[in-house]
Amino acid sequence: MAKTLVFLEHHDGAIQKGALGVLSKAAQIGGEVAGVVIGSGVGSVAEQAGKYGAATVHVADDERLAAPLPQPRVDVIAKLVRDEGYDNVLFAQSVLASDVAAGLAARLDAGLNWGLVDFDGEKGKAPQLQDTVIVEVGWASPVRLGIFRAGALDATETGGAVEVKDAAVELEDFSTQAEMLEQAHAEQQGPSIEDADVIVAGGRGLGEPEKFALAEELAKALGGAVAATRAVVDAGWYPYSAQVGQTGKTVSPKLYIALGISGAIQHKVGMQGSNVIVAINKDPNAPIFEFSDLGVVGDLHEIVPKLSELVRARRG
Amino acid sequence: MKIAVCVKAVPDAAAGRRLDPATKRLDRSVELAISDFDTYAVEEALKLKDAAGDGEVVVVSMGPERAMDALRKALAMGADRAVLISDSSLEGADLLGTATALAGALEKEGADLVLFGQQSADGGGAVLWAAVAERLRRPVISQVSELTAEGGSVTGKRQTEFGYDSIRAPLPAVVAVSDAINTPRYPSLKGIMGAKKKPQDTLSAGDVGGAADSGTTVIELSPPPPRGEARKIEDDGTAAEKIVEFLAEKRLV
Ligand SMILES: Cc1cc2nc3c(=O)[nH]c(=O)nc-3n(C[C@H](O)[C@H](O)[C@H](O)COP(=O)(O)OP(=O)(O)OC[C@H]3O[C@@H](n4cnc5c(N)ncnc54)[C@H](O)[C@@H]3O)c2cc1C
Ligand SMILES: Nc1ncnc2c1ncn2[C@@H]1O[C@H](COP(=O)(O)O)[C@@H](O)[C@H]1O
Numbered sequence: 086m087a088k089t090l091v092f093l094e095h096h097d098g099a100i101q102k103g104a105l106g107v108l109s110k111a112a113q114i115g116g117e118v119a120g121v122v123i124g125s126g127v128g129s130v131a132e133q134a135g136k137y138g139a140a141t142v143h144v145a146d147d148e149r150l151a152a153p154l155p156q157p158r159v160d161v162i163a164k165l166v167r168d169e170g171y172d173n174v175l176f177a178q179s180v181l182a183s184d185v186a187a188g189l190a191a192r193l194d195a196g197l198n199w200g201l202v203d204f205d206g207e208k209g210k211a212p213q214l215q216d217t218v219i220v221e222v223g224w225a226s227p228v229r230l231g232i233f234r235a236g237a238l239d240a241t242e243t244g245g246a247v248e249v250k251d252a253a254v255e256l257e258d259f260s261t262q263a264e265m266l267e268q269a270h271a272e273q274q275g276p277s278i279e280d281a282d283v284i285v286a287g288g289r290g291l292g293e294p295e296k297f298a299l300a301e302e303l304a305k306a307l308g309g310a311v312a313a314t315r316a317v318v319d320a321g322w323y324p325y326s327a328q329v330g331q332t333g334k335t336v337s338p339k340l341y342i343a344l345g346i347s348g349a350i351q352h353k354v355g356m357q358g359s360n361v362i363v364a365i366n367k368d369p370n371a372p373i374f375e376f377s378d379l380g381v382v383g384d385l386h387e388i389v390p391k392l393s394e395l396v397r398a399r400r401g
Numbered sequence: 402m403k404i405a406v407c408v409k410a411v412p413d414a415a416a417g418r419r420l421d422p423a424t425k426r427l428d429r430s431v432e433l434a435i436s437d438f439d440t441y442a443v444e445e446a447l448k449l450k451d452a453a454g455d456g457e458v459v460v461v462s463m464g465p466e467r468a469m470d471a472l473r474k475a476l477a478m479g480a481d482r483a484v485l486i487s488d489s490s491l492e493g494a495d496l497l498g499t500a501t502a503l504a505g506a507l508e509k510e511g512a513d514l515v516l517f518g519q520q521s522a523d524g525g526g527a528v529l530w531a532a533v534a535e536r537l538r539r540p541v542i543s544q545v546s547e548l549t550a551e552g553g554s555v556t557g558k559r560q561t562e563f564g565y566d567s568i569r570a571p572l573p574a575v576v577a578v579s580d581a582i583n584t585p586r587y588p589s590l591k592g593i594m595g596a597k598k599k600p601q602d603t604l605s606a607g608d609v610g611g612a613a614d615s616g617t618t619v620i621e622l623s624p625p626p627p628r629g630e631a632r633k634i635e636d637d638g639t640a641a642e643k644i645v646e647f648l649a650e651k652r653l654v
Contacts, residue, residue, distance in 0.1 A: 096563055153561075154568070155531060156541065180561040184543050187531035190496055196616020197496050199526045208620060214418050214427075214523065219623045226616040232528075262540035263570040266556065271564035283653070307654065319546040319560055319581030332562045340653045350525060361651050363644060370414045374633055379647045383636025391641035396654055399645060 087116035087206055089173040090165065091139065092158075094182055095122060095130045103177030105137045106238030111175060112138025114206045119143060121165060121252065123158050125151035128249070135247030137240055143169075143252040150254065152265035155184035160256045163192045166228060168253075175204070176232045180332060186232050195228035200350075202237040215350065215372040235331045235354045271325050278327055283309025283340045286329060286356070287317065290345015290366060290385060294322035299389045300344055306396040312336065314352050330355035344385045348373025365389070402456040402550065402572075404446040405512035407503055407533070408439035408475055410468035411523040418523050425619040426493045427523055433464070433471045439518035440478070440585040442578050446516050447479045447586070449550055457481050459510060463491060463502050469601055476596035477588030483599070484510070488606035495615040496532055503529075504536035505609030514555065517577035519544065530577040540570035543577040 089111040094101045100122075111118045119141040120134040131142040145161040162185065166174060174189065176182040183199070190197040201222075203210040209222045209231055278284055285307065287300040297311065304311045313323040315330055329336055331351040337358035344365050346352060349372065356362070357376060364377040365385045374380040381388065412418045416431035435443075443460065450456040460475040462468055463486040472483040486502050494502065507515055515537070520527035527543075534541035545557035556569040557576055570576075588596070606612040634643055648654040 101562075153566075155543075156534070159535065180544055180559075183526075183528050184531040184541065187496065187500075187526075187528035188535040188541075190528075190616065191500055191532035191535035194497060194613070194616065196618075197528065198617050199528060212625060213525075214420065216625055217418075218420050219625055220420070220619055221621040221623070223618040223620050224616060225614065225618050230616075257538070259538040259540060263542060263568055263574075265566060266569050267565075267567040268563075269565045269567075315560065315579070316581050319579055325560070325564070332560055340648070340651075349520075361653060363647070365640075365644075368414075369635075376628070377633075378629075378631055379644065380631070380633040381636060381640050381644060382633065383640050388636060388640045388644070392644055395641055395645045396648075399649075399654055 087172045088170060089114070089116055089118050089175060090171040091118070091120045092162070092174070092176045092182055092185060093120040093122045093134055093142070094177065094179055095124065095127065098130060100130060100133050101177060101179070102240055103179065103235060105240035107175050107177045107233050108134060108137040108139055109241045110204065110238050112243055114204070116206070121145070121162060123150050123161055131249045132247060135245050136242045138243050138245060139247050140245070141248045141250060143250050145252040145254050147254040149256060149261060153181050154263055154265060155181060155188055156260035156263065157256050158185045159188035159192055160260050161252055161254060162189055164255060165252055166193060171228065173229045173231070178232050178235045178331065183232060186230055190230050193228050194226060195230050196224040196226040197230040197232070198222045198224070199232040201231050201233045204231055215375050217375060236335060278310045278312050278329070278336055279334060281310035282338050283307045284312050284336055284338045285309055285342045285344065286312035286314070286346060287323065287344050288314040288346030289316045291317070297323055299385070303342065303389055303393045303396070306393045306400065314346055343373055344389060346373055347371050348376065402449060402453045402514065403512045404449060404456065404458050404514045404516060405507055405510050406439070406442045406446045406458060406460045406475070406480065406516045408443065408460050408462050408472065408518065409436045409521045410434065410462060410464045410471035411436045411521060420622055422622055425622060429465055433468055435471045435474045436518060436522040438520055438522060438580055441580050441582050442516040442518045443475045443478050443480060444583045444585040445548060445578050448583065459484060459512065461503060461506050461510065462486070463499055466603065469603065472601070473596045474588060476599045477592040478586055479592060481599060483601045484604060486604045486606070486609055488612065490606045490612045493615065494612070495617045496526065496528060497616045498613050500529060500532035500536055501613035502606065502609050504533050506604060507533065507537060509609070513572045514550070515575045517575070519577060519579045530575050534575040537575065539573055539575050541575040542568045542570055544579050545576055546579045546581045548576060548578065548582065
């Protein structure tokens with residue numbers, strides 16, 4: 086029977102929803118299902134995994150594992166895979182998980198498929214090239230590594246008790262060289278976009294931070310909120326609390342208007358649940374047009390001021 | 402400081418990116434261009450070199466021989482040298498194959514810092530650097546949107562799902578940069594003219610210590626589910642009106 090190990094990423098004492106989704110998937114496939122929790126002072130985190138189908142949770146608890154850095158985690162998981170003979174090691178996509186999975190692939194000479202939306206124990210499904218093609222993927226290596234796309238799976242409680250086991254922590258020299266100097270939690274102040282019925286999102290196509298005024302004006306006319314891409318948030322144009330995507334918020338408004346946004350997959354995973362998507366982009370090849378209900382090829386600087394005015398006139 | 406930048410030549414967006422149903426691989430017969438995401442890494446390398454006052458920036462890539470034409474853009478931007486690993490045994494290489502070949506070339510280069518872009522514009526795994534760092538046994542920092550180098554180490558600020566991290570690593574190190582880190586320069590005419598004369602070496606798999614087997618396979622390709630009635634229009638001056646009409650039709654305004 087196949088043995089599957091799931092990387093249980095956790096934050097503030099709770100296992101991430103995405104990881105629990107992957108755990109549920111593993112439980113559904115069957116075989117022996119285990120999780121691994123890595124950190125410092127994380128003993129209590131392990132218990133949460135039982136409800137989602139893990140029979141065993143390996144806990145690597147060590148001060149040197151306190152910071153969420155990938156390389157020491159590769160050391161821990163590689164040893165577990167070798168000692169316990171896991172066939173599958175599965176991850177929910179995140180900044181940390183991707184780096185752990187890729188490091189592990191190189192360490193174990195194991196194939197890694199990413200962007201998975203499904204997996205049956207031997208084969209997986211991964212949309213590629215901006216979701217223009219669905220690829221059925223397999224593995225040529227004895228150990229299969231997979232990263233599931235953010236939000237691809239739901240966590241379902243199946244109940245069950247979990248056996249917690251201590252995992253050995255033996256770290257390579259190079260794995261401990263990177264050092265976390267500071268971890269700033271996301272600021273919670275700033276606009277709330279999750280409950281908005283209408284979202285007007287701005288990307289780098291706005292051209293400069295001041296041009297967010299265009300998005301704000303349109304949002305105001307429509308009674309909606311303003312969101313942003315990582316590219317502009319990271320560049321300091323707009324607050325992190327307004328960011329949509331893999332490392333930001335997941336939103337599903339009735340209307341999502343994307344201004345000057347290319348539509349990278351990491352942005353898409355945060356807004357594809359929107360009812361109606363309208364995109365304005367001057368590049369006819371922009372990936373955003375692959376998933377817009379109305380795509381407008383044009384210059385947002387020309388179109389948006391007029392659009393705001395028309396909307397205002399219409400709504401009185 | 403010697404900096405190596407890993408860049409990928411990808412099918413130009415305008416030429417279209419598709420998987421070839423026969424080989425089940427990306428169709429690379431169309432025009433290739435350096436992945437936009439990688440120009441940020443080239444720019445960052447040039448800035449670091451300028452700040453240090455001396456050093457070398459070498460771009461390293463794996464791809465078909467024609468990829469060298471695309472690498473010339475990095476030379477035109479100001480990189481000093483290009484190294485392309487090209488070998489029929491590497492065709493269709495996945496993460497393992499690519500990481501092994503690149504690590505072999507990087508080992509020979511012995512750069513203080515290896516930079517990556519945030520993701521390749523075609524494959525988009527955003528994973529390669531971690532595998533290369535593992536092969537090189539060096540520390541890695543990913544998704545960096547602010548990078549400083551000082552006193553034999555680099556410090557990167559980066560965004561995760563939970564906020565911002567600041568991470569420091571001693572050199573030699575591997576760093577992947579995000580597309581928010583800088584604004585890549587456009588090559589100057591002089592840069593473009595000079596690029597052709599800069600050293601451009603093509604290496605075989607043997608030159609970099611051999612190829613590695615792929616760990617993944619592609620079994621089958623299928624089209625995505627149909628999308629319903631999506632519309633695409635070109636602005637002829639009336640786009641704003643058309644958007645309002647559309648919104649009215651959907652009862653959204
Ligand atoms: C691990 C990881 C996590 C990530 N997480 C996120 C995330 O949470 N959220 C997120 O958004 N991204 C995320 N990204 C980044 C993502 O991959 C893209 O880089 C980012 O979304 C691009 O932002 P953008 O569309 O604003 O910029 P660009 O990709 O630069 O696109 C700008 C667009 O504007 C268009 N444009 C320019 N001028 C005009 C004009 N005058 N009129 C109309 N259009 C114009 C251009 O044609 C272009 O398509 C992540 C990436 C990684 C690797
Ligand atoms: N064939 C390649 N040759 C050189 N560098 C590459 C290659 N493929 C990917 N890269 C680098 O790795 C980064 C991440 O790629 P990926 O993991 O494929 O998304 C890119 O931004 C490039 O810096």
